[in-house]
Amino acid sequence: MPRYSLLVEYDGRPYCGFQAQGDLPTVQASLERAILRFSGEAVRVTTAGRTDTGVHATGQVVTFDLEKTFKAGVVRDAMNAYLLPEPVSVLDAAQVDPDFSARFSATGRMYLFRILNRRAPPAIDQGRVWHVKKPLDADAMIEAAKCLIGKHDFTTFRDLRCQSNSPVKTLDIARVKRIGDEIHLVFASRSFLHRQVRSLTGTLAEVGIGRWEVGRVKEALEARDRQACGPVAPPEGLYLTHVTYEANPDFEGRSSI
Amino acid sequence: MPRYSLLVEYDGRPYCGFQAQGDLPTVQASLERAILRFSGEAVRVTTAGRTDTGVHATGQVVTFDLEKTFKAGVVRDAMNAYLLPEPVSVLDAAQVDPDFSARFSATGRMYLFRILNRRAPPAIDQGRVWHVKKPLDADAMIEAAKCLIGKHDFTTFRDLRCQSNSPVKTLDIARVKRIGDEIHLVFASRSFLHRQVRSLTGTLAEVGIGRWEVGRVKEALEARDRQACGPVAPPEGLYLTHVTYEANPDFEGRSSI
Numbered sequence: 340m341p342r343y344s345l346l347v348e349y350d351g352r353p354y355c356g357f358q359a360q361g362d363l364p365t366v367q368a369s370l371e372r373a374i375l376r377f378s379g380e381a382v383r384v385t386t387a388g389r390t391d392t393g394v395h396a397t398g399q400v401v402t403f404d405l406e407k408t409f410k411a412g413v414v415r416d417a418m419n420a421y422l423l424p425e426p427v428s429v430l431d432a433a434q435v436d437p438d439f440s441a442r443f444s445a446t447g448r449m450y451l452f453r454i455l456n457r458r459a460p461p462a463i464d465q466g467r468v469w470h471v472k473k474p475l476d477a478d479a480m481i482e483a484a485k486c487l488i489g490k491h492d493f494t495t496f497r498d499l500r501c502q503s504n505s506p507v508k509t510l511d512i513a514r515v516k517r518i519g520d521e522i523h524l525v526f527a528s529r530s531f532l533h534r535q536v537r538s539l540t541g542t543l544a545e546v547g548i549g550r551w552e553v554g555r556v557k558e559a560l561e562a563r564d565r566q567a568c569g570p571v572a573p574p575e576g577l578y579l580t581h582v583t584y585e586a587n588p589d590f591e592g593r594s595s596i
Numbered sequence: 597m598p599r600y601s602l603l604v605e606y607d608g609r610p611y612c613g614f615q616a617q618g619d620l621p622t623v624q625a626s627l628e629r630a631i632l633r634f635s636g637e638a639v640r641v642t643t644a645g646r647t648d649t650g651v652h653a654t655g656q657v658v659t660f661d662l663e664k665t666f667k668a669g670v671v672r673d674a675m676n677a678y679l680l681p682e683p684v685s686v687l688d689a690a691q692v693d694p695d696f697s698a699r700f701s702a703t704g705r706m707y708l709f710r711i712l713n714r715r716a717p718p719a720i721d722q723g724r725v726w727h728v729k730k731p732l733d734a735d736a737m738i739e740a741a742k743c744l745i746g747k748h749d750f751t752t753f754r755d756l757r758c759q760s761n762s763p764v765k766t767l768d769i770a771r772v773k774r775i776g777d778e779i780h781l782v783f784a785s786r787s788f789l790h791r792q793v794r795s796l797t798g799t800l801a802e803v804g805i806g807r808w809e810v811g812r813v814k815e816a817l818e819a820r821d822r823q824a825c826g827p828v829a830p831p832e833g834l835y836l837t838h839v840t841y842e843a844n845p846d847f848e849g850r851s852s853i
Contacts, residue, residue, distance in 0.1 A: 348716070348719040348720060349719050349720070350719055350720045350722070395720060397720065415715070415716065416715070419716055419717055423717065424722075425719075426719045426720065426722050427719050428716045428717050428718065428719035429716055430714070430716045431716075457687070458672070458673070459605070459672070459676055459685045459686055459687045459688075460676055460680065460685050461685065462605040462606050462607055462682075462683045462684050462685035463605060463606070463607045463652060463654065463683065463724065465607070465681075465683050467720065
């Protein structure tokens with residue numbers, strides 16, 4: 340039974356997150372509907388990352404099995420034909436090993452958080468950036484982010500509804516960079532806790548605004564207490580940009596941003 | 597009577613172009629409505645560039661007069677408060693000389709045209725890029741664009757409804773650059789003919805696709821015949837990014853892209 344993998348881009352605005360929830364509009368429901376339309380087969384897809392409501396992706400990866408065999412290019416083009424006019428696009432498709440899983444084979448995930456840091460609200464990027472009016476001190480945010488890199492108990496930066504067995508994760512990248520009017524935060528880890536990136540971003544923004552001293556982020560991390568977390572950043576600035584697979588280096592998520 | 601200048605960003609999708617047309621939704625109507633709401637004064641704004649339906653701007657400039665005097669920052673913030681939730685944003689405001697005109701004082705205009713050149717349709721940038729599936733040869737487009745620079749009769753690249761007195765314009769910049777999955781075309785001139793940028797872009801895309809030889813663009817230019825133009829590119833990839841004012845170098849449009 341052939342297994343297929345898709346590299347998917349989507350605008351999270353019209354969706355109640357990735358994961359299927361009854362009749363609610365979700366990215367998963369849209370993908371499974373398109374698969375049913377072109378293949379005639381009702382399947383469930385496995386995903387590398389369950390993004391929240393309003394969160395975007397430029398490099399989401401999903402896998403699913405079909406009875407029939409299709410050429411990868413046919414799968415990609417047929418999916419895009421049936422997905423239109425929804426803001427979900429299949430960038431690439433491949434037939435993969437039957438033991439390859441978008442979720443369990445993933446060895447790394449990367450997220451980008453875009454903050455628009457100017458007085459005027461976004462016009463062209465409405466719903467696709469977090470608008471922060473007050474000037475952010477990027478250097479202070481860079482300094483504060485350093486203590487987050489490495490293996491830590493991230494209980495402080497974990498949503499109370501998080502279902503992960505352990506709050507201990509290893510953060511490989513926690514980068515902050517100013518690009519014109521925007522501040523981009525990039526986080527990479529084998530896996531993330533629920534709302535971890537938005538919790539880290541909202542907390543680092545407190546430092547950028549000057550409400551928090553740089554050192555308070557380390558104190559918050561060490562407190563291992565959700566109450567010590569800063570405000571959680573909104574979903575609209577968050578993008579799942581990249582998923583890494585050692586088992587299948589030819590098929591990696593990639594950022595189009 | 598104080599005159600004000602605004603630097604404006606907008607998403608052209610929901611608007612029938614910039615210029616007011618009765619009750620149709622236009623950027624001008626939205627700006628004038630916001631001015632009326634905060635100042636109580638009904639005015640007409642003068643604009644640096646009358647963008648078409650679906651065309652965007654990151655550096656549009658408008659001027660208008662008010663009876664009352666307001667601080668520039670108050671004008672900017674009040675405009676943005678009354679414009680929400682529309683995708684129109686006032687990036688900057690300034691009180692300018694009474695003889696300064698967004699339109700007649702402009703000494704240069706710059707446009708960016710974004711082509712998304714990949715097989716998969718845009719999800720996140722729907723309506724904000726021109727999607728071209730076939731691979732474009734950027735080097736051939738760069739070569740073909742060279743003959744456009746300088747003073748020429750651009751009749752071939754001028755919409756038949758163009759109201760400009762003369763088809764002769766001086767193109768200062770005609771740049772083509774590949775950036776990942778996108779091809780960006782940048783054009784700069786003191787002023788442009790109606791649909792000139794979209795006509796030039798659509799024609800250069802013919803070269804990129806390989807349907808036109810590089811040399812055919814020069815032949816088309818020299819033909820001074822609208823029939824010799826390639827297909828006109830759609831509006832969704834076009835952005836007015838920059839307007840230059842020698843008289844007022846402190847107040848220049850700028851690109852946020």
